[in-house]
Amino acid sequence: MEKFMKYIEEKMMPPMARLAEQRHLRAIRDGIISTISLIIIGCFFLVVVNLPIPAWKEFITPYIGDIMIPFRVTVSLMALYASYGMGYSLSRSYDLDGVSGGVLSMAAFLMTNIPLNVTDKAGTALGWMLPMNYLGGSGMFVAILTMIFAVEILRLCKEKNITIKMPEQVPASVARSFEALIPGGLIIIILWIIRVMLKFDINAFIMKLFSPLVNVAGNTFLGVFLPVLLICLLWVSGVHGVSVIGSLLRPIWLVLLDQNMAAVAAGDIATNIGTEGFFDLFVWIGGSGGTLALCVLFLFSKSSYLKQVGKFSIIPGLFNINEPIIFGAPIVLNPILGIPFVVGPLINTVTTYVAMSLGWVKKVSVMAPWTLPSPVKAFLATNDWRAAVLTIINFCISLAVFYPFFKIYEAKLIQEETQGAVEE
Template sequence: MGSVISSFEKIMMPVAAKISSNKYLLAMRDAFSMLLPFIIVGSFFGIMEWVILDPWGTVMGPNGLNFGYALSGGLTGDAYKVSDFVAAMQSLQGLCNNVVTVGFGMFSFLLVAAFSYRLAGIWGGDKFSTALTALGAFIIVTPQQIIGKAGDKIGGFSLDYFGNRAVLSALIVATVASWIFVKLSKNKKMCIKMPDTVPPAVAKSFEVLVPVFITLSVFTIFTATLTWLGLKPLNDLIYQIIQAPLMGFSQGLGFSLLYQFVVWFFWWFGIHGHNVTAAVQNMVYMPAQLANQDGTAAYIFSNGFFEAGLMHIMGLVIAIFLFSKKESWRAVAKLGVPAMLFNIQEPLAFGLPIVLNPILLIPYILAPLANTIIGWLVISGGLVPIFRFVVPWTMPLFFGGMIGTGSLAGGLLQIVWLVVDIIIYAPFVIASNKIKDGYEEE
């Protein structure tokens, strides 16, 4: 076993290190991180809109807590439907929806700005000018006429081109536009120099004038070419050819289990597994989460699903308290509990340690895989709703699942996961009692 692990370490560790330290992937990860506040705020107002304020929802509706009955003065049926209370709730829902639109309906648009800003930083370009140019390129490739039901053309943009459907096209456009602009802006022959007496802001605008012109012209010619060839807009082509098939493939249980295996296997080596798989997460499971949030799809496997399962290491902590006779393990577990309450595993991963600890390799990978299978079964069977709402991954056990699904069943699912995780870790914790501390230190 040791020789197998050693061989794998020699082959894969350098590859994983290069992937996790790749500047392009780091920029992508940082871009998604920059948008996390918008996603969380949008999710909060989404919960307000669909769970709390909905006159027929979980809180107000007759099939839920039925607070609407009391707050409307005891109205039911048609009288409740046409009441001022329902009208007021629906008006508040509309206001909340405006914020949800910013966090989710405009996600890809914001992603272009954030990603191109970070790319300019790693490629040595002007961040603000690069972000503005990339946004302009994204607008150019986005259809600016919506086809109505009668086949007539209506002016304006469709949010379909700015939301979860355009995540991959946003990444591609931001990458190409930023690369072209930064390359051109670094070429002194392409920059118009103004006299020193000209205000700096004006001088800067003329300096990037030619790079902006060429970059936007490239995307204009490309979009015109697609039109002349009778092809669909770039956003639709990328979604239909690449993103939609990827998202469909990622919903298979086999792919999701492989994804979890890779994440936690690299974590066991001490490499941030989520950084290694960030491209898969951002291109597949994040769009699935966004689609769940805005109600355009119902994907089982999403960011919210996997983040709710981060607490599997709490099963190890409880198993240690119940079955471990090793004072060193119990001491580290006591110190790691406060962090694990918020799904932060590093104190245990490196303090116990879990990293490169052969006795914990199997349960450390098996527990999240078991959680994935259980979650897939109960959500597919309709016992638990999909993880629709985005919550911070640091949300404590039970509350993360309950808020993420908008249902008590989501919190109970996390409890079931925890019980299963304790059962999985227990035999290995018991076996560790027979291992001498001296051997562990060696």
């Protein structure tokens, strides 16, 4: 195990650490995270509509259309909001104007969606309207690509001095708008030619291109097993595993969640297993590695140090914040605790995948606040009481996996503490 840990530390850790800080991946991560509050708010209305109470469903049916409007202008537009956030973040990383970068990214994304002149059944003209098919999670891939395209054009024009310079007396906000005029024109014209004149549907092409990858991540065992393995190994090596792997896979997870939410909103059953909620709710109980179990064990430790770590990490752990115990125990570069930190989540991945694939537990169709305790969060995210039971079962599994390694580590620390006391 020590040789394996040394290999990860020396060979894998440096490139993964650099990957986590790569400016484009960081911008994607920050931009998508900026939409989380809106997604959670929108999901609340989806929960209200789908409460598993027959009398409530009968009462609320006539009002579902009105109640779902906040859901449609938040979750159903998540890619649109993310395009601005990602563009802002990437522009700032280049020391460009963040607002201009965000606006141009959003405009570039909208250019891939053609407005339609709509009439109702009676033939009354309703005017030009923008289809929402690809403005939510389904359009996240295109939002990322158009964001990179727009900001790189902005950066290139800035570097080559292809901008309109205004006198110093002009207010800074006005000057920034004119500086973005030429790059904005290039972005709009290029995308107009591609989407309108050449009639190339970028969204449909990207969805077709990535559909095999989405299917693998959504409903196959390897699609959920490999991310858990990689995230845990990176954490043990000292790299924030979710930041690295999540930056790569979160767009796919959002597409899968969007499909589940759309199915539930239409009265159907969610079908995708591998959403981000699969990991957050059932695998990372207490945070990456399922460390809430270790917090509980530390509370009853005979080692004074581990007992103190347990006391200051248990409350954050209940709300899925586990940095205190990861770096306090520590788990990072610790072969003894590193083994259960990897093995426990892999077992929980198997139990959860089996339960969902056999229909024992509903798939995740709501993005619940990640800081909620796992059983509560699991019920809200699936509308299924059995999901809360599954989190308790997985917690017990983590407890059993951590226990023997905890006792080994505890004995080691007790010996060190006793020896230290004798020397003093």
